[in-house]
Amino acid sequence: MPTSTIPLPGLLRAKPTTLRRQFVAGGVALVTLASIVIGIAASFAVGRALLDSLDEELADTSRRLAVSLEGPGPGQLNRPGFDVGTVVALISPTEVSGAFIDADGNLQALKPDQAGSLASVQWVAGEPENVLLDNRGGYRALLVAKIEGTQIVVGLPLREIRTTIARLNIVIIAVVVIVVLVAASIGALLVRYALKPLDRLTETASAVTKQPLDRGDVRLALRVPPQYTNTESEVGQVGAALNLMLDHVDEAFQSRFESEEKMRQFVADASHELRTPLASIRGYAELTKRGGEKLSKDMKQAVDRIESESIRMTSLVEDLLLLARFDEGHALQMESVDLAQIVRDALSDAYVTSPEHEWGAEGVEEPVLITGDGSAIHQVVVNLLANARVHTPPGTSVEVRVKQSSDKTVVQVEDSGPGISRDARKRLFERFARGDSSRARSSGSTGLGLSIVDTIVKAHGGSVGLTSKPGKTVFTVTLPVSGVANNPATP
Numbered sequence: 001m002p003t004s005t006i007p008l009p010g011l012l013r014a015k016p017t018t019l020r021r022q023f024v025a026g027g028v029a030l031v032t033l034a035s036i037v038i039g040i041a042a043s044f045a046v047g048r049a050l051l052d053s054l055d056e057e058l059a060d061t062s063r064r065l066a067v068s069l070e071g072p073g074p075g076q077l078n079r080p081g082f083d084v085g086t087v088v089a090l091i092s093p094t095e096v097s098g099a100f101i102d103a104d105g106n107l108q109a110l111k112p113d114q115a116g117s118l119a120s121v122q123w124v125a126g127e128p129e130n131v132l133l134d135n136r137g138g139y140r141a142l143l144v145a146k147i148e149g150t151q152i153v154v155g156l157p158l159r160e161i162r163t164t165i166a167r168l169n170i171v172i173i174a175v176v177v178i179v180v181l182v183a184a185s186i187g188a189l190l191v192r193y194a195l196k197p198l199d200r201l202t203e204t205a206s207a208v209t210k211q212p213l214d215r216g217d218v219r220l221a222l223r224v225p226p227q228y229t230n231t232e233s234e235v236g237q238v239g240a241a242l243n244l245m246l247d248h249v250d251e252a253f254q255s256r257f258e259s260e261e262k263m264r265q266f267v268a269d270a271s272h273e274l275r276t277p278l279a280s281i282r283g284y285a286e287l288t289k290r291g292g293e294k295l296s297k298d299m300k301q302a303v304d305r306i307e308s309e310s311i312r313m314t315s316l317v318e319d320l321l322l323l324a325r326f327d328e329g330h331a332l333q334m335e336s337v338d339l340a341q342i343v344r345d346a347l348s349d350a351y352v353t354s355p356e357h358e359w360g361a362e363g364v365e366e367p368v369l370i371t372g373d374g375s376a377i378h379q380v381v382v383n384l385l386a387n388a389r390v391h392t393p394p395g396t397s398v399e400v401r402v403k404q405s406s407d408k409t410v411v412q413v414e415d416s417g418p419g420i421s422r423d424a425r426k427r428l429f430e431r432f433a434r435g436d437s438s439r440a441r442s443s444g445s446t447g448l449g450l451s452i453v454d455t456i457v458k459a460h461g462g463s464v465g466l467t468s469k470p471g472k473t474v475f476t477v478t479l480p481v482s483g484v485a486n487n488p489a490t491p
Contacts, residue, residue, distance in 0.1 A: 019198070023191045024184060031183040032176070039172035046168055050161045054140050055128050061086060062144040062154050087139060087155040089118045098153075100136070118153055131155065138162065197228040197235040201242060208246065220250040282310040332373040332459060339377065339409060340364040343400050346381040356394035363402035370409050370481050376456045377479075383449040384413040384475050392417030404481070411477040420468040428466065429454040453477070 065088065082101060089098030089110065096119045098110035110118075114133040121129050123143040131139045133155075141155035204224050211220070223243050230236035285307035289300070343364045351359050370377075381400070388398045392415050401412040420428065431451045453475075457464050462479040 020188075020191050020195055023195075024187045027187040027191075028180060028184045031187075032180050035176040035179050039169075039176055043165060043169055043172060047161070047165050050164060051140070054156060054158070054161060055142075058128060058140055058142050058154065058156050061156065062142050065144055065152075065154055083156070085157040085159075087118075087133070087136075087141070087153075089115060089153045089155075091119050091123075091151040091153060093149060118155070123151055123153065130158070195235075197233075197239065200225060200228050201235070201239050204242065220246050220253065222246070279314070282307060282314070285310060332376060334371055334373060337370055337372050337374045337377060339368040339370055339402060339411070340366065342374070342378050342381055343402060343411070346378065346385055347400060349382070350385045350389060350398075354389045354394075357389060357392070358395070358397040360397065360399040361401075362399065363404075364400070368402050368404050368409065370404075370479060372460050372479065373456075376459070380453050380456050380477060381411065381413075383453050384411075384477070387449050387475075388413060388415040388417070388473075407481055409479045409481055411479070412474055413477075414472065414474045416471055417473055419470040419473055420466070425466055425468060429464065 061082065064082075084101050084103055084105065087098060087100040087110070089096065096112075096115040098115050098118065099107050100110060102108045111134065114136060117131055117133055118141065121131060121141070123129070125143050125146075128140050128142045131141050133139055136157070138158035139155040140158055141153050144152040144154050146152070201224055204222055207222050208220060211222075223246060224239040228236060229239040229243060231240050285303050288303050289307070340363070343361055347359050347361055350357070385398065385400070388396070392398070396415055396417045398413065398415045401410075401414070403410045403412075429450050431448055454464050457477055457479065460479055462477060465476040465478070467474045467476075
């Protein structure tokens, strides 16, 4: 069933969005409600008092009228002592007559419809009634006497009472508005003062969030000032709890950093120590192969396997050493580099390694100069091409595009392979991450190639992006032309 919305005024549509606004709005609402209740009660009380006064005046008029009566009839109003507007009517079963005193003090006869309004009331002795006399307005009327079936009714106008009540209501409304405005101003000041400690807590928390907490030796020295950590107040309790939490988080960061440092040192030391025995294993494997005529087929196959695995392990060790150097803050050798030449060299090597793939380039005909570490940028291009070669089947086309603007240089490596799944993309630049099984692999992979790409590019102040779908996977490397070097993030 379709629903419709009714547009509301701005004041009704707006909702407090902060604690300060909620407090002020709540206080103003209570003051407004209290003022309205008091105003209504005051208006009712004054109206009741004025009406009681008019009833007393009406009773006095009826007594004076009865005393002055020589015979029933409105003509008695010609006697002195009756106010302007006073009405007297004679109501019999057959006719109704009446008169009132006009503003000039003259006696005027009631119109038939005015007299009829008085005749339509069920009069009870001693009980005043409100009657509307056409253009004469409202009246307060009272039954004076009933003589031989004829009712004598006297009435006084309600105009002054209603005017007084209207003026009073205007005054009450003005007072309510003033009270609400004053309450809102004072409430805002009081709430601002009361929530000032909360602002300091917010400042501390915001300052902590601006610190680089994802890498390096993180030191959380920021704390809430002691004057805002008094546990006797609610805000102070929050401040104390925040400081305690920051202490625990700081300890956790220190433990993490120490653990990472030990791990990085272990990886670096292990990689250094492994280089020599791996070189020896490879050397002995090659030496053994030279006497291949003396080896059995199975033995020769085993030696070949030893040699290939030693090569793969050596590549892994070299990658680990490279990442370890960047983790330790390895300084880049910044110089003018021709990116086009780097791409051409990398493509040439890739073609020799895998002639089954279709290799192409765009935008490398002319020099593309940037400032950076030449060997590191070469490693980036080589790793991206190797990733496309390893994870796509033979016959896949791989194209490298280089574009340069005034402030940045973009290198794109696009392949027509099977693509990368959404889940795999989330962790693709992590260390030892591998693509999913949909990307074919013809040779081994350390799972560090793309992590190295990400680390080197970030060290140059750039970024790496990825888009992928079946038949089109694009890695986009963006580098600043100026080559601003940053401390590399620890992946």
